[in-house]
Amino acid sequence: MFVISMMQVAAISPMFSQTSARGVKNVFWQPNELQQGSAVFITVELEHVPLRVTGKWIGKDLVFIKSDNPKVWYALAGADLDTQPGTYDLNIRAVTGGRVIRSLKTIDISAANFGIGAVQVPENFVEPDEASKKKIAADQVVKNRAFSHFIPVPQWSANFVTPVDARPTDSFGMSRVLNEELSSTHRGTDFPLKEGEPVVASNSGRVVLAQELFYEGNCVVVDHGQRLFTIYMHLSKIQVKTGEKLRKGERLGLSGQTGRVTGPHLHMGVRWNGAYLDPTKLMGLTLPELGPKTARRTAHRPR
Numbered sequence: 001m002f003v004i005s006m007m008q009v010a011a012i013s014p015m016f017s018q019t020s021a022r023g024v025k026n027v028f029w030q031p032n033e034l035q036q037g038s039a040v041f042i043t044v045e046l047e048h049v050p051l052r053v054t055g056k057w058i059g060k061d062l063v064f065i066k067s068d069n070p071k072v073w074y075a076l077a078g079a080d081l082d083t084q085p086g087t088y089d090l091n092i093r094a095v096t097g098g099r100v101i102r103s104l105k106t107i108d109i110s111a112a113n114f115g116i117g118a119v120q121v122p123e124n125f126v127e128p129d130e131a132s133k134k135k136i137a138a139d140q141v142v143k144n145r146a147f148s149h150f151i152p153v154p155q156w157s158a159n160f161v162t163p164v165d166a167r168p169t170d171s172f173g174m175s176r177v178l179n180e181e182l183s184s185t186h187r188g189t190d191f192p193l194k195e196g197e198p199v200v201a202s203n204s205g206r207v208v209l210a211q212e213l214f215y216e217g218n219c220v221v222v223d224h225g226q227r228l229f230t231i232y233m234h235l236s237k238i239q240v241k242t243g244e245k246l247r248k249g250e251r252l253g254l255s256g257q258t259g260r261v262t263g264p265h266l267h268m269g270v271r272w273n274g275a276y277l278d279p280t281k282l283m284g285l286t287l288p289e290l291g292p293k294t295a296r297r298t299a300h301r302p303r
Helices: 006-012 130-147 279-283 292-296
Strands: 016-019 024-030 039-046 052-057 060-063 072-078 086-096 099-110 116-119 175-178 182-185 189-192 198-200 205-213 217-223 228-235 251-254 265-272 275-277
Touching (some): 024 099, 039 099, 052 072, 072 265, 130 205, 217 251, 228 251, 265 279
Antiparallel strands (some): 016 024, 039 072, 052 060, 175 182, 189 265, 228 265
């Protein structure tokens, strides 16, 4: 398990809590208000020390890590941008001393105010020719393989940081009409900046994809563990290789305008357990620092 210092609990205590049923003292999460595409950091405090804690929310498995207080456990998760607004059950399961403890909470997801826009791109990105269609199909195999990569323990430590020296646009979730023909949903956040600026890893992890793709251009995907990935697209140059370990803030490439773009910028994506999350909301979370000792411990897969 990953051990998180309880000295950090005050810093990461979420704004909202619920008192649970017998066996689970409290369940907290941040932020206190969630929208479509929100990342969420969940804290569970139990009355007794469990062997493991797992959960399920919006149809996806949650894997919890423990703090230095063995009764306090955490999970990093999120609601996909396509999640319908509503109230969703948070099911928590803890195993302690041969006893199974279950807790049921509810979390509200509100509608996000996604924008609508029109852009002009080269026609081959709207109506690909046969060679491009083959490239797109081959790229999909590569992306599927990258996102199937699994590291059982978190590789990240503390807050996720902005990957470039630029302000993000309000572009996540935007519906775009390409050349007045094709509708597309923007599943990341754009950072406008000139070509050739350094792009760094938002947090520590392992590179699972580093190559040119048809739509994404020069693209790097970093696995941060437990099915959490960050994606960096349209680079002018890739400066890492697949399999390479990156530290938070380490350069992975240079900004550019490769792939389907209208100008130079960085497109950053966040994917957790198949769900696409708003990168600015992930970077807005206050997360604990994971020290070197935690890297030697093993997390449980969800059951």
